[in-house]
Ligand SMILES: NC(=O)C1=CN([C@@H]2O[C@H](COP(=O)(O)OP(=O)(O)OC[C@H]3O[C@@H](n4cnc5c(N)ncnc54)[C@H](OP(=O)(O)O)[C@@H]3O)[C@@H](O)[C@H]2O)C=CC1
């Protein structure tokens with residue numbers, strides 16, 4: 001596999017770090033392009049990846065191209081690479097709101113297109129990526145794409161219309177978790193816990209709690225009940241969260257994210 005990454009920003013770099021750290025690809029099989037050559041040089045220095053001077057130089061070197069630019073930049077990049085693409089090149093977009101149909105309209109419906117929604121934990125190989133394929137992607141190619149996505153975490157195929165809500169419960173979720181963790185640490189600091197210790201304690205507890213859901217397969221409500229003693233500390237905390245409309249606010253956040261993704265949609 002010759003992987004090309006266009007856009008060396010937060011998400012492009014997270015994927016790059018994931019595929020290299022997991023040893024899924026060696027640096028010699030990865031080419032990076034970004035308008036900002038400083039960013040590219042930094043990656044060449046850090047990971048020894050190949051650099052392309054232009055988008056089309058990258059297209060010539062790659063058989064899977066990850067489009068990791070902002071959604072409004074996607075059509076600009078597609079216009080530039082359109083004529084150099086061949087029918088066997090796979091275009092894998094990670095852009096929020098950009099549909100498969102929109103990409104096909106820009107480069108032709110005979111091309112191979114994959115729409116994904118990854119998240120930044122890809123850089124520590126704990127990413128979660130949703131994927132939808134256009135009809136030109138063959139079964140063997142799907143397997144290769146899953147291998148690529150699984151090299152930096154887990155992946156799941158979903159109906160393309162679910163990409164908006166998926167962004168609300170995964171693509172954007174790391175940010176809500178970080179805000180939650182920061183707020184918890186503030187609570188700890190308020191009660192005298194040193195901040196750095198608080199982050200370590202909370203991050204491990206969040207990691208363990210998530211692992212409990214995945215490994216015990218118990219309903220989250222049951223796991224919650226197991227922590228909550230009658231008249232104890234946990235129920236006092238849960239009461240405060242409910243008084244602050246915690247669950248309703250979280251549901252609203254997912255809805256706001258989903259609606260924003262729909263608003264940004266380029267169909
Ligand atoms: N960040 C996240 O958690 C996630 C992001 N996404 C999607 O990933 C995509 C990238 O997001 P993110 O990484 O956060 O954004 P960034 O702005 O961090 O990265 C985009 C990169 O593309 C560069 N760039 C701008 N124009 C061009 C161009 N014409 N050709 C090549 N490179 C260019 C930018 O350079 P410069 O900064 O100099 O403009 C920047 O380095 C978005 O479409 C977003 O929807 C999906 C899931 C999660």
Ligand SMILES: O=C(O)[C@@H]1CCC=N1
Pocket residue numbers: 096167171172
């Ligand atoms: O905020 C955004 O638009 C991107 C998409 C998912 C995460 N970040």
